[in-house]
Amino acid sequence: MARRLLFSLIGIVVVAVAAVSANLIAGNSPSLGLDLQGGASVTLEPEGEFDADALSVAVEIIRQRVDSIGVAEPEIIRQGDTVVVNLPGVKDQKRALEIVGRTGEVLMRPVLQSGVPNDNPSTTTVAGATTTVAGATTTSSAASPTTLAADTPASIAPTTVPAPGSGLRLVKAAPATTVPETTLPPATAAKPTDTTTTSPDLLLATPYTTTTTLAPPTPEVSLTNEADKIAILSGRDGLVYYAGPAGADGQVFENDAGAEISNGGWVVTVGLRDGSQGEDAWNALANECFTKSQSCPTGQIAIVLDGEVISAPVVQTNNFSGNVQITGDFSEREARDLAKILEFGAVPVRFSAPTAQTVSATLGQDSLDAALIAGLVGVALVLIFLILYYRRLALVVLVGLAISGMLQWSLISWLSERNGLALSLSGAAGIIVSIGVTVDSYVVFFEKLKDDVLAGRMLRNSATRSFQSAWRTILAADTVSLIGAVVLWYLTVGAVRGFAFFLALSTLCDMVIAYFYTRPTVILLSRSRLMNKGKMLGVSARRVLGGEPTLEGGARS
């Protein structure tokens, strides 16, 4: 028994110390919420109709945008349909909020050229495009040459669906590192109408030159995916696309995109909307590409989501009716992603921002200082009170609070690193409040112990018994707190949620500490000579066995 107690005591201390040192070594520290360090926060709520898949695409878009802003520890939380974006420490708050809140869109652009980005810095002279290009080279996505086919009986027949453009396959096979082979695919090998396209190095090195020759009507090149301009876009497959003005947007499709297996491969099928905004717009674009006219020399249509080319299938027919099939060397995930994105394009999720908040860095710093100082002074006051009241036994509380503090600090640091948890002002308040609850566990136990000693038990006997009874009380009371925390966590948003999290965390810590630390410590102490010297709790047994019934309190007054 004693050995087991000792083991538990040593165990919890070792765990706490190990957790703290592991976090220190890993350099983890609690990240601060924006109300403690300044920053911007926006809550986005989808407006109007949307479907769940489209929403998850929208959240993905937001994530990418936040990454592109370059915030150190962004926090993107989905709470039901609501998305909370926290950007602590962001510099240009106004711009950040604007970028995040913009609606993502799916565009259909004719591909003018595509190629493997030239990641040799000496030759990459495209000023603005460098960043996009560089990032794309590492993509190992297998998004492969894809083909488009009208979903008509005729096109399903193998004879009318030609093999996917062989040129594209070549590109895919080419290792991206060797310079000579990082060239443009002769995508339009069948019919090279445009001489300028045959010089791929030229495109990558100086796209502006190409622009002037290729697309005289729109000399402006957009790097930001503006619909009516030519744009240089990076693709999910690691290629860079040089694409013309959008011929259509995602709303040409019905909201029914689906991925399925057909003829041994994954196929994405999506319906076309009727009318000029649907089928007609799409067919106009498809026709341009099918005939490989000047505006679409590659015959490919790039499906672009928020500036990223998701897929660039080669058009196989000029007249689509009803629906569109996209086939290719898809993996299941790629096919499903594409279907999701098409669905998002059909019904883009527009967000409204019901709350936006920016907190200046100085205000955050002030709040942090206040919470820290108030918390420390609070703990100190509680300790002084306990020392006055419980004397020697308060040492147990002191060490217990230290261990509990170590555990909580480690957990918060670790979760900050892993899950982007941020300690906010409300969370700090939750922790300060929980000091009282933690101390209460000791108080319940010690008072029980005192009762037993008063009733005439020896300290060593009462410690075990008292703990059992105190433990029941602690469990009941902590369970109520936990229920509260869990309910709040699931049913509310924003600050209340943060509070609930830290309340739950500290309540759990309290239970662990009570069982693995307080119990062995007090039981072991009660057996030691030190604690049995004098009156540990300031009380000794009532003399109730006959004779003069003298209660000490009564006698002294």
Next chain:
Amino acid sequence: MSGRWQRLYRGETTADFFGRRWWGFGLSLALLAVTIGSLFIQGLDLGIDFKGGVAWEAPATKELTIEEARGVLEANKIEADNAKIQTLGSGDGGRIRIQVGEQTPQTRDAVQSDLAKKSGVKTEDVSVSDVSSSWGRSITEKAIRALLVFFLLVSVYIAWRFEWKMTLSAIAAMTHDVVVAVGIYSIFQFQVTPATVIAFLTILGYSLYDTVVVFDKVKDNSERFAAQRVSYADITNVSMNQVLMRSLNTSFSSLLPVLSLLLLGAGLLRAVALQEFALALFVGMATGAYSSICIATPLLTIMKQREPKYRTLIGQVSLGAEMTQLTTTGAPVSRRSSRAAASSEGEVSVRDEAEPVGTAAQRAAAVLSHPPRPRKKRRR
């Protein structure tokens, strides 16, 4: 005096909590009446997070005063009359907070940069918070829904762990605490912010926690006295006297950090966000400890003493020395008939409250569920 403290410390006080229940009930009824009156007359001052609007917070400098801020609003075509402009703190760290109704993002940004210009800081140093009214409504709805679910779950838990009569009393006490805390906000017209809601929720949890601890003791004691003819009022009286020290201790150690938050954080360091939060907590925790003893337990007693087991014992209360004996020995005074005890009750209590000395010799066997083993010689 030292004797009284000693008794308190040893859990041997013999206060007749149940007999004085109307003091607590009266006080609480008065508080509730004031609260409800105030809620009807003035209502609550809801912050922008609940009704929608824009708030700016800028460092107050010589150049940026309340008048100047009003000017900025008017320059941006916002009705300055409806705006709420206040200074938070004073001196170097002072801030000006301006709250208005819903605005377009353009106006919001324009005012932000104007304020920054006026006070001579960067735009980023002016904090902005913009909330739409629909969001505020949904927040409130969510909070209320969470509250109802919480009530339900906790009720089930307490009913399972204890019994449903305890559930009723605990929920009543908890409601009382929250209403009183809300009353403070209404009476003094403090602004209700999300932090306030958090504080209210904490109060709920804390109030329940406290009540559960007291009820745990009551449950213990009702098992302990199960074999004896002890009225339920006695059981609760004994229990409350036993947990009194714990309640005081816990309340004290919970209130100390909150007090430090209130005085240091809000007072010295001017973190205004903390001030109202700490105030709500302070009031709520104090009432939480009070209500678990003065509301929840008397209510429970009123309900429980009508049960067949206790019905015949209504009105039979042990006071003073008798209560001491009950507490220490676990057996009621057996020599007297219940009638005699009732008649001599007043006299006993007057005498014994000053000095509750245990009565005649008590059997050791009665003290404990099993008698302590005789002390052995220590081995070492």
